[in-house]
Amino acid sequence: MNEKFFDLKKEKQDRMINAGLQLFAVNGYRNTSTDEIVAGAQISKGLLFHYFNSKAGYYSFLYDYITRYALLELNTRIKPGKHDFFELERDFLRAETALMDQYPSYLLFLDSVRLEQDKEALSSLNQPEQTVFAFYAAREAESDYSAYLRMDSRDTFCSVLGYVKAGIMREVIRDKARGSAEYQRRMGAVLDSFQRLAASL
Amino acid sequence: MNEKFFDLKKEKQDRMINAGLQLFAVNGYRNTSTDEIVAGAQISKGLLFHYFNSKAGYYSFLYDYITRYALLELNTRIKPGKHDFFELERDFLRAETALMDQYPSYLLFLDSVRLEQDKEALSSLNQPEQTVFAFYAAREAESDYSAYLRMDSRDTFCSVLGYVKAGIMREVIRDKARGSAEYQRRMGAVLDSFQRLAASL
Amino acid sequence: MNEKFFDLKKEKQDRMINAGLQLFAVNGYRNTSTDEIVAGAQISKGLLFHYFNSKAGYYSFLYDYITRYALLELNTRIKPGKHDFFELERDFLRAETALMDQYPSYLLFLDSVRLEQDKEALSSLNQPEQTVFAFYAAREAESDYSAYLRMDSRDTFCSVLGYVKAGIMREVIRDKARGSAEYQRRMGAVLDSFQRLAASL
Amino acid sequence: MNEKFFDLKKEKQDRMINAGLQLFAVNGYRNTSTDEIVAGAQISKGLLFHYFNSKAGYYSFLYDYITRYALLELNTRIKPGKHDFFELERDFLRAETALMDQYPSYLLFLDSVRLEQDKEALSSLNQPEQTVFAFYAAREAESDYSAYLRMDSRDTFCSVLGYVKAGIMREVIRDKARGSAEYQRRMGAVLDSFQRLAASL
DNA sequence: TATGAATGAGCTTTCATTCAT
DNA sequence: CATGAATGAAAGCTCATTCAT
Numbered sequence: 122m123n124e125k126f127f128d129l130k131k132e133k134q135d136r137m138i139n140a141g142l143q144l145f146a147v148n149g150y151r152n153t154s155t156d157e158i159v160a161g162a163q164i165s166k167g168l169l170f171h172y173f174n175s176k177a178g179y180y181s182f183l184y185d186y187i188t189r190y191a192l193l194e195l196n197t198r199i200k201p202g203k204h205d206f207f208e209l210e211r212d213f214l215r216a217e218t219a220l221m222d223q224y225p226s227y228l229l230f231l232d233s234v235r236l237e238q239d240k241e242a243l244s245s246l247n248q249p250e251q252t253v254f255a256f257y258a259a260r261e262a263e264s265d266y267s268a269y270l271r272m273d274s275r276d277t278f279c280s281v282l283g284y285v286k287a288g289i290m291r292e293v294i295r296d297k298a299r300g301s302a303e304y305q306r307r308m309g310a311v312l313d314s315f316q317r318l319a320a321s322l
Numbered sequence: 323m324n325e326k327f328f329d330l331k332k333e334k335q336d337r338m339i340n341a342g343l344q345l346f347a348v349n350g351y352r353n354t355s356t357d358e359i360v361a362g363a364q365i366s367k368g369l370l371f372h373y374f375n376s377k378a379g380y381y382s383f384l385y386d387y388i389t390r391y392a393l394l395e396l397n398t399r400i401k402p403g404k405h406d407f408f409e410l411e412r413d414f415l416r417a418e419t420a421l422m423d424q425y426p427s428y429l430l431f432l433d434s435v436r437l438e439q440d441k442e443a444l445s446s447l448n449q450p451e452q453t454v455f456a457f458y459a460a461r462e463a464e465s466d467y468s469a470y471l472r473m474d475s476r477d478t479f480c481s482v483l484g485y486v487k488a489g490i491m492r493e494v495i496r497d498k499a500r501g502s503a504e505y506q507r508r509m510g511a512v513l514d515s516f517q518r519l520a521a522s523l
Numbered sequence: 524m525n526e527k528f529f530d531l532k533k534e535k536q537d538r539m540i541n542a543g544l545q546l547f548a549v550n551g552y553r554n555t556s557t558d559e560i561v562a563g564a565q566i567s568k569g570l571l572f573h574y575f576n577s578k579a580g581y582y583s584f585l586y587d588y589i590t591r592y593a594l595l596e597l598n599t600r601i602k603p604g605k606h607d608f609f610e611l612e613r614d615f616l617r618a619e620t621a622l623m624d625q626y627p628s629y630l631l632f633l634d635s636v637r638l639e640q641d642k643e644a645l646s647s648l649n650q651p652e653q654t655v656f657a658f659y660a661a662r663e664a665e666s667d668y669s670a671y672l673r674m675d676s677r678d679t680f681c682s683v684l685g686y687v688k689a690g691i692m693r694e695v696i697r698d699k700a701r702g703s704a705e706y707q708r709r710m711g712a713v714l715d716s717f718q719r720l721a722a723s724l
Numbered sequence: 725m726n727e728k729f730f731d732l733k734k735e736k737q738d739r740m741i742n743a744g745l746q747l748f749a750v751n752g753y754r755n756t757s758t759d760e761i762v763a764g765a766q767i768s769k770g771l772l773f774h775y776f777n778s779k780a781g782y783y784s785f786l787y788d789y790i791t792r793y794a795l796l797e798l799n800t801r802i803k804p805g806k807h808d809f810f811e812l813e814r815d816f817l818r819a820e821t822a823l824m825d826q827y828p829s830y831l832l833f834l835d836s837v838r839l840e841q842d843k844e845a846l847s848s849l850n851q852p853e854q855t856v857f858a859f860y861a862a863r864e865a866e867s868d869y870s871a872y873l874r875m876d877s878r879d880t881f882c883s884v885l886g887y888v889k890a891g892i893m894r895e896v897i898r899d900k901a902r903g904s905a906e907y908q909r910r911m912g913a914v915l916d917s918f919q920r921l922a923a924s925l
Numbered sequence: 926t927a928t929g930a931a932t933g934a935g936c937t938t939t940c941a942t943t944c945a946t
Numbered sequence: 947c948a949t950g951a952a953t954g955a956a957a958g959c960t961c962a963t964t965c966a967t
Contacts, residue, residue: 125947148439151352155941165949167944176941236437236492238349277515281486288485291437314478318519326930356958366932371959373930527926550841553754557962567928569965578962638839638894640751674921683888683914690887693839713884720874720921728951758937768953773938775951 123182126172137162137172139224141183146229150180150242177245184234187227188249194220195256206264206275207316210282213257214308221301228290228304235287254283269319285311324383327373338363338373340425342384347430351381351443378446385435388428389450395421396457407465407476408517411483414458415509422502429491429505458484470520486512525584528574539564539574541626543585548631552582552644579647586636589629590651596622597658608666608677609718612684615659616710623703630692630706659685671721687713726785729775740765740775742827744786749832753783753845780848787837790830791852797823798859809867809878810919813885816860817911824904831893831907860886872922888914 126134140161144153155176159166173179198216199209220227231253237243258279266275286308293304327335341362345354356377360367374380399417400410421428432454438444459480467476487509494505528536542563546555557578561568575581600618601611622629633655639645663681674680688710695706729737743764747756758779762769776782801819802812823830834856840846861882869878889911896907 129947149350149352151350152440154939166942166951167949168947170942171947174942239353274515277512280489281482281512284485284489285482287489288481311478311482314475330930355956357956367934367959368932368961369930375959377958551752551754553752554842556960558960568930568963569928570926572963573927576963641755674917676917679914679917682891683884686887686891687884689891690883713880716877716880732951757935759935769938769955770940770953771951774953777938779937 123172126182133164137164137169138183138186139226141179142187142224142226142230145180145183146226146233149233150176150237150239175245177241180242181245181247183230184246185249187224187230188253190224191220191227191231191253192251192256195253199260201260201263204260204264206261206266206269207312209260209264210312211309213260214305214312218301218305221304225300232287232290257283269316282315324373327383334365338365338370339384339387340427342380343388343425343427343431346381346384347427347434350434351377351438351440376446378442381443382446382448384431385447386450388425388431389454391425392421392428392432392454393452393457396454400461402461402464405461405465407462407467407470408513410461410465411513412510414461415506415513419502419506422505426501433488433491455484470517483512483516525574528584535566539566539571540585540588541628543581544589544626544628544632547582547585548628548635551635552578552639552641577647579643582644583647583649585632586648587651589626589632590655592626593622593629593633593655594653594658597655601662603662603665606662606666608663608668608671609714611662611666612714613711615662616707616714620703620707623706627702634689634692656685671718674721684717726775729785736767740767740772741786741789742829744782745790745827745829745833748783748786749829749836752836753779753840753842778848780844783845784848784850786833787849788852790827790833791856793827794823794830794834794856795854795859798856802863804863804866807863807867809864809869809872810915812863812867813915814912816863817908817915821904821908824907828903835890835893857886872919874922885914885918 126137129137140158141153144157144161148157155166155169158176158179159169162169169179173182195213195216198219199212204212217228224230234246261275261279289307289311290304293300293307327338330338341359342354345358345362349358356367356370359377359380360370363370370377370380374383396414396417399420400413405413418429435447462476462480490508490512491505494501494508528539531539542560543555546559546563550559557568557571560578560581561571564571571581575584597615597618600621601614606614619630636648660681663677668677691709691713692706695702695709729740732740743761744756747760747764751760758769758772761779761782762772765772772779772782776785798816798819801822802815807815820831837849864878864882892910892914893907896903896910
């Protein structure tokens with residue numbers, strides 16, 4: 122189905138990807154009309170359906186594509202093995218920042234998928250081999266936490282970090298701040314703060 | 323306009339309030355149809371518009387009502403003055419739990435309003451005198467933080483707590499767990515954990 | 524059905540009659556909602572239907588009532604018998620002016636009924652024993668036209684007068700001029716003008 | 725917006741124009757449902773809104789279109805300059821008849837617009853550069869009236885003619901007579917009659 | 926008699942999807 | 947491959963009418 126899509130000129134592909142990421146991320150699935158999408162991507166109505174069959178098919182494609190793309194980047198930057206826990210989190214932060222530079226709405230889109238409530242949208246999604254969030258969990262699980270044992274459960278702490286990450290990201294993008302830099306600054310500060318706390322004798 | 327509404331039998335009022343809180347919280351503004359609302363509230367289509375003029379008017383009413391109701395409860399339970407910071411947070415948690423027992427979707431609704439992206443929905447809302455979240459901030463600002471100075475900024479820590487609260491809440495309600503109890507348990511654990519950490523000499 | 528209506532206080536009757544005459548005349552049948560009617564008449568929704576069963580029944584009642592009322596007035600003022608044609612027309616004009624003073628929208632309503640296009644409205648109307656317009660035709664037919672034979676057909680001329688009357692009336696009421704006086708002035712001028720023309724040697 | 729419309733096959737354009745002219749003219753704006761329109765034009769519901777955005781937009785379009793079309797025809801047939809007054813009126817009559825052959829409801833529609841009372845309909849209309857009725861007034865003003873000075877005011881007489889024209893037209897179309905021919909016959913007779921009267925020494 | 930809350934059919938409008946070109 | 951005209955189901959909303967009080 123979607124293979125045909127990759128025969129298009131890269132520039133057109135990118136227009137079609139970015140239009141969807143941005144619109145779905147900002148407005149949600151239901152509030153994004155196919156009219157808006159084709160206007161944003163500067164293509165005709167028919168073409169959207171030619172390549173993706175349906176709005177839901179397009180949504181699903183974007184999710185697959187961006188998941189794969191992000192995992193490629195993450196795998197390249199963050200090799201398996203024992204990392205110091207906070208070093209690892211800072212690697213994540215760097216990778217996220219780099220990805221945001223390429224696909225500005227990347228994180229907001231992935232987060233909006235988690236918050237998506239539309240049944241049609243949700244049931245269109247393929248379970249990916251590995252989600253971006255599963256990748257995080259895997260690396261965090263094998264990381265070296267021994268210096269921070271005063272924070273009882275690593276799992277609890279990771280989920281706390283996850284909530285904070287999602288919260289900051291949402292605010293950053295809502296405020297239309299210069300995305301990646303602002304996000305990096307605020308999340309970096311939280312990591313510093315926690316590390317100091319957890320490491321104090 | 324809405325005064326007429328309060329002449330209805332309390333039981334009918336509650337059906338009409340809960341149906342909206344629950345549906346808007348779970349599906350968002352746009353994905354909630356007036357058909358679903360009237361089915362949920364067990365009223366006719368016309369009646370919804372008789373009392374609220376429009377879907378947006380109904381949405382706005384729910385926000386006003388629940389904001390007022392929650393502030394009443396919070397003001398009753400949590401008096402101004404110096405509280406120990408973590409004692410205060412536990413008071414909040416108790417109040418939230420009580421409110422969830424009355425209006426199960428209360429918190430999720432208020433949070434969904436913050437995440438709402440639909441222009442029609444947003445522009446329908448009246449700015450309340452005080453938001454629920456402003457109440458939290460005011461009490462936290464005057465609380466006694468002196469025992470926990472090892473956590474550098476109170477503001478940062480409060481926002482961290484806020485993100486965690488929202489994250490847990492969303493998961494709890496998504497999983498359709500027995501709302502208030504599960505929420506209380508998990509959030510309570512996080513508070514305990516942080517307090518131990520911040521208070522350790 | 525409508526007898527009950529006449530047991531009401533005269534003042535309330537008049538409110539209910541005038542509200543309808545005015546609203547139907549200005550907005551037409553379909554564009555006049557029962558909400559507007561009851562607001563205009565200062566009665567409750569239920570009462571309208573109590574007395575008239577339906578919107579169409581109310582419309583029909585107004586037509587009957589005002590037809591009867593106008594014919595009473597016309598019969599009182601304009602006795603059968605030979606009148607000079609233009610004298611007769613001036614008698615009509617005086618009667619119309621008097622009726623407009625009592626029921627300002629009277630003429631506009633009767634005219635709007637002629638222009639009414641709504642099927643529901645039209646099929647609700649009872650054929651009255653005699654219409655106001657038939658009364659005119661009858662008197663005109665027996666009037667003395669001998670002084671004005673230079674105007675070939677009396678019928679044609681009468682219909683010309685009718686068209687002019689309707690046209691002036693519509694403009695007068697549309698312009699919200701002080702109804703009856705303005706109407707009397709303009710229609711009087713036309714009669715004078717025609718009489719001079721038709722009577723010139 | 726409406727440019728797209730003119731790319732359609734002429735035959736389809738005409739179906740869409742005539743359906744509206746006829747329905748609005750006969751039933752008025754409010755009593756004409758979009759269901760009736762699309763049934764009359766033999767198109768789908770969506771298409772009407774694809775081309776005209778709203779019912780009011782469609783109404784406005786019809787008014788613009790038919791005004792422009794009629795003025796084109798009138799300008800072609802009736803050149804500026806001194807015409808004998810009654811000759812001019814007969815030219816008008818011929819032009820009207822021709823236009824009625826093309827767009828049978830043309831005159832009734834334009835007249836119904838003048839009588840229209842619906843706010844939505846009225847506020848949708850663009851003020852045209854020149855109305856059809858203004859064209860009439862301009863030609864009549866410059867015509868040669870010197871042979872008919874016994875009719876005091878040309879203005880009064882023109883408005884009388886206008887009322888008569890509207891009245892006849894309405895009856896002709898109401899009776900579903902063979903429109904243009906019947907209209908031509910009756911209006912012609914009135915013109916003849918008045919000319920004889922006004923010209924008699 | 927009088928009220929107005931309640932109903933639901935019907936209206937205008939939106940929008941994902943199809944298909945002839 | 948590409949277009950955008952065309953479709954119709956479903957949405958939000960209106961309003962004549964009913965009925966419990």
